[in-house]
Amino acid sequence: MPTLSLRALNRATLQRQWLLERQDRTALETIEHLLGMQAQLPLAPYVGLWTRLNGFKPQELVDLLEGRQAVRGSMMRATIHLMSSRDFLGIRPLVQPCMDREIYQNQSYGRKRLEGLDMNAVVAAGAALMAESPRTAVELREALGPMWPDREPPSLAHAVRCLLPTIQIPPRGIWGKGGHPTMSTAELWLGQSTEAMPIDDVVLRYFQAYGPASVLDVQAWSGLTRLGEVVERLRPQLRTYTAPDGRELFDLASASLPDEDVPAPARFLPEFDNVLLAHADRTRFIDDTLRGRLLIEERMSRGAVLYDGRVAALWKLVRTGRDKGLEVEAVTPLSADATASIEAEGNELLDFALPGSPLRFVPVP
Template identity: 60%
Template sequence: MTKLSLQALNRATLERQWLLERRDATALEAIEHLVGMQAQSPLAPYVGLWTRLRSFQPEELAKLLEERQVVRGSMMRATIHLMSSRDFLAFRPLIQPRLEREVFQNMTYGRHRLEGLDIGAVLRAGIDRMTAGPATAVQLREHLGPLWPDREPAALAHAVRCLLPTIQTPPRGIWGKGGNPAMSTADLWLNSPVDPAASTDPVPSLERLVLRYLAAYGPASVADAQTWSGLTRLTEIFDRLDLRPYTDATTGRTLYDLPTIPLPTEDIEAPTRFLPEFDNLLLSHANRTRWIDTPTRQSLTLQEALTKGSVLHNGQAKALWKLTQATKSQATLEIAPFVPLTRSAWIAIESEAHNLLTFTNPGATHQVDRLAA
C-alpha cells in the first residue's frame, strides 16, 4: 500500500475541506459536502463557510435557516450540527445509537435517574409541549416536571432533546440575532418524519454515511470515522465498501479513501485560514497529528482549542483567535500563538485576520492584537 506522510495527509484533507482554495459554491452545497458543521456556537458556521467559499455572505445562511432548508439539531457525537434539512431527515436515524448512549450512559442526566421510567410517555409529553410551539429547555422542564414529580426535570428534558429528532429553531443561529435555544421536532418543523428516503443519496445507510465522510475528511481510518460520527463498530461497514487503502507512514495505521479521488501533491502551498470554534476539521479524526504536532497538543488543552477559533498556517494549527471587541465602530481580534511565529507568518496571519474582521464587522475600524507565544 502507498504510504502517506503527515504532510500528504494534511494537504489531502485540506483540499477536500475546501481550505486550499476557496470554492465557487453555495452555502447549501458546502454544508452538504461537509456532511454538516458543528454548531453549538451558533455563529461559528458563518465563519466556517466564509473561510471556504469565495462569495459567502451571512444573509445566505440566515435565509436557508429561515426557509428551513437547513437546520440545527443533535447529530454527530450528540452535538449540535448545522445540516441540510434533507441530510438531517435521512441521517438522523443512523446517529440514534450515539444519542441513546448520551441519555442512558450520561452521568449527570441518565443512569438511575431514568431507571424504571416509561420513556415513551416522556417523549410523547415532550412532543405535546413542542406541538404548542418551540420550547426552551426551561419550558420543557416546567412541562415535564409536574408529570413526573419524583424525577429530575432536567433529566427528563435531556431525554426529550436527545431521543427525539429535535431541532433548534430560529432566531437561534441567525446572524445578528440571538435568544435562548428553542426546540421543535423534525415532524413539526419540517413537516416530515426522519426518513432515509428523504436523502439525495441513493440509499441512505451507514455505508453512504462513511462514503460521505471520506469524501470530506479522508483519507481516514475506521477509528477516525467513529470519532467523527460518535458511532461504534464501523469496521464491518468499511469492509463492505470498495475503498483504496493507504498506510500512515508515521503510525503504520491503515487509512481508507474513495478510489475516485486523486490526492494533491504534498508540497502544494496551504494558505493561512481562520477556523471558527468547534470546526469539524479539528474534531473529526482520532489521530489529529495531521493538524497539530505532539508537543503542541501537550501544551494546548482541547477545551482551549474548541472555545476559541484556530488559525491554520502552512496547514498546521499555530494559534488561537478570538473577537474580543465588536461594535459598529470598533472590532478587535486577538491572536494567541502556541508556538513562536516568524515575521512572514505574522504578516500572512494578520492579513487574513483583517479579511475576517471585514467579514464579521464591515464598516468598523479593525485592530489585531498579538499575544506572546
C-alpha cells in the first residue's frame, strides 16, 4: 500500500471537492456530488457553491429550494444540511441512529426528560400538527406542552424534529430573505416517504467526494458507527493507501490522484463547510494545534480561508448598518504573495455577496 503524504491527501481531496478549479456544473449536481452541504447558517451553501462553480448565481439555488428539488433538514451528525430531495429521501433513514442519539443521549433535551414517555404518541402528535400547517419550534412547544404538562415543551419539540424526517421550508435559506425555521415533513413537503438507499452506495460516494479516507473518517462525516464491515464488503471495489501515521486509507479503484505539487488557489469556505468536518483526522487541511486553538476560541463559526490548500485565515461578512464589508483575519503568518492572493479572492467574494463593500485584512497577532 503506497504511503500518501499530507500534501498528497490535501490535493486529492481539494480536487474531489472542486476547490482546485471551479467547475461548469449545476448547483444540483454539486449538492449531490458533495453528498449535501452544511447549512446551519442558512446562506452558507451559497458561498460554498460560489467557491466551487463558475458563474454561480444565488437564484439557481433559490429555484431549487422553492421548486422542492433541494431541501434543508437534519441529516448527518444531526446537523442541518442542504440536500437534493432525492438524497434527503434516501439518506435520511440511514442517519436515524444519529437522530436517536441526539434525543436519548442529549443532556439538554433528552435522557431523563423523556424517560418513560410514549414517544410514538409524541411523534404522532407532532406529525398531526405539521399536517395542519408547517410549524416553528416555538409553535410545536406551545401545542405539545399542554398535551404532556409534566414534561418540558422544548424536549417534546426537539424529539419531533429529530424523530421525524423534518425539513425547514422556505423562506428560510432563501437568498435575500429571512424567517424563523419552519418545519414540515418529507412526506408533506415532497409528497414522498423516505426510503433508505443502500449504505454501500453512500460510502462509495463519500470516497468519491472526500477520499482517500479511513473508516473512522467515514464515520466522523456520517455520524454512524460500525461502518468497518461496510468498507470490508466494498474492499474489492477499492484501492488502499497508507496515511502518514500508518492508518489504512480507502479510495475508489477508478479514482486518480493529482500531483501533490499542483497549485492550490486561495479559496473562501463557508462556515462549517464539510471539507473541514468530513474526516476524523483533519490534518490534511489544518494542524491539530491550530485547530484546537480556533475551537477553544469559538471562532470556527466563521468561514475559513484556504491558502496553498490549508487553513490560513478566517473571514466574516459584516452587515451592521453602514459598516458593511468583508473582514479577513489571518491565523498563521502570511507572505506578501499569500496576502495578495487572499485579498484578490476576497474581493471576488465581495462582488458576489456585498458588491461595492470594502475588505479589511487583520494580520495574525
